[in-house]
Amino acid sequence: MASRNSKEAIAECISDDALIHLKTYKYSAVDKSPISHYILRPYWNAFVELLPLWIAPNMVTLLGFFFILVNVALLVIFMPDLLGPGPSWLYFSFAFGLFMYQTMDNVDGKQARRTGTSSGLGELFDHGIDSLNCTLASLLETAALGLGTSKSGVFTALLPCLPMFFSTWETYHTHTLYLGYINGPTEGILIACFLMAVSGWYGPGIWTERLVDLFGDRLYLVKGLGLTEQVLGDLAFRDLWVTFIASSLLFGHIPFCVLNVVKARRSRGQAVAPVFLEWTPMAIFTFSIAGWLYSPHSTLRSENHLVLFCITMSFVFGRMTTKMILAHLTRQPFPFWTVMLWPLVGGAVLFNLPILGFAPLSAQVEHAYLWGYLVFAAIVYFRWAYLVTTSICRFLGINCLTIPYEKQVANKKAALEAKKAANGRANGKTQ
Structure with a gap:
């Protein structure tokens, strides 16, 4: 009976018919970044040679993620308000940890080829960890800029989920991971590391100083761009930050993802319009977060619970995108929904009830609700991840974290x- 229940649970996550496609799956990726090609790739090729041949590539991925988890733990201990200023070494630790995460994220595939252990599970594991990392690494960036739990802090911490979703959605349709000449996993991470290091050297207060004061006598360098003292006024780097990252997403990343999907669909003679319905889960995710955290009746920001919220969202978003990756690997229909979104929608509704004339819920109730959501999300995520991983390992005759x-x-x-x-x-x- 127990064995039968186990098989039914696995079939609920991934069927035998779907697993068959893993036998013929081949990883495909394009990276146009000159920095990646000419600078980082030689470093990655040298770094992977330092790894022992007994370390499994998925373990390399996991080790990279541990650098982020350790820094999130340090953040909670030394700078839980995400505002600071924290000790200088903490910001340098953020930068080093994120850089090492990028390193491990790029050498795990090389380790797989080096050890002859490449499989579809590696891509699922790799991008699954990337999905979990979206909100966690961004928390470190939020703290490095001293944004705290402000609206800009929420935006910075959770916005990276959008480019990750659209890249995964693009990969689902094109069957190729495409990284442009300037992309998040390369230049985006390096910029984040640079900002963290600057905060470590000068302190996060540098981001609120007037640009005019920062340029000082060197203001002539940008006057040719029309950036005079009158134009810059009291502007600080932090005032431009949200505009910069939002513009990069709306005018740089998303249009190219859409263009590549449209090209791929048309080349196969498939209709284009229906694919835009697949944005539904991400729209619900995004608007529910905004509706909850930006509600004047929510206390999560004022009570400093953004870290707890982002950890919860890492599981929710991780489940959403990993289901897409699994559907891509096994050539299954697009996954439109996950049960983990229900409490998020519930939070957005519950903590806006005063708009309809109901009494607002207390800060204690909201905090307890969020903790309950975290426990629920973690259980659902790890159960699903365990069942999918073990079923793939059993089908392919491989181990997840070790090499036989x-x-x-x-x-x-x-x-x-x-x-x-x-x-x-x-x-x-x-x-």
Whole structure:
């Protein structure tokens, strides 16, 4: 009976018919970034050689995520208000942790090819961790800029979910992960690391200083762009931040995602209009968050619960996007809904009830509701992730976080033979 229930639970998440497609799946990605190609790729190629052959690529991904989790824990301990200023070393730790996350996120695939353990599970695991990281790494950026729980802080912490959704949606239809000449996983992360490091050196107060004062005698450098002292006025970097990241998304990222999906659909003779209905879950996610956190009757921002809210949203958004990735890997219909959205919609409704004339709920009730949502989201997420991962591992005959001993021995032998061959060629050239 227990075995049958287990099989039914797995079938609920992923069917045998869907798993068949994993046998023929091949990863496809395009990265146009010059920084990635000419600067970071040589570094990644050198870094992966430092990793032992017994470390599984999914474990490499997980190790990168641990750098973020440790820094989130440090954030909660030393700067829970996301405002600061915190100790200088904390900002440098944020920058280092995010950079190491980027490093591990890019060498896990190289480790998979190096150890001969590439599979569709690797992409699911990799992008699943990326989805969880969207709100967590952005919390570090929010704290580094000293935005606190302001509306700009909420925007900064949760906006990265949008580009991640659209990239995943694009990949679902094109079957290729496309990264442009300037993209979030490369330049976006490097910019974030730079901002964190600057906060560590000068303090987060630098982002609220007038640009005129920051330029000082060097104001002539930007006068040619029409940025005179009169134009800049009292503007600070933080005043331009929301406009900058919103413009990058609306005019840079989303249009190209849509264009690539339209091209892919038309090339296969498929209708284009229906795909825009697939934005429904993200629209519900986005507007529910805005309706809840920006409500004048919500106390989450005033009571400093943005970190707890973002951790909860990491599970919710992680489930949404990982379901899309799984559907892409197994060629299944687009997943329009997840049960984890219901409490989010409920929060947006409950804490706007005074608009309809009802008495507002207390801060204690809202805090308890959010904690309940976190527990519910974590249970649902980890149950689903466990069932999907174990079913894929069983079907493909692989391990998720370890490399079988026989494979380790074979990899070590192959590495020794390759080293001998390289030494032989070097000796031949010397002679």
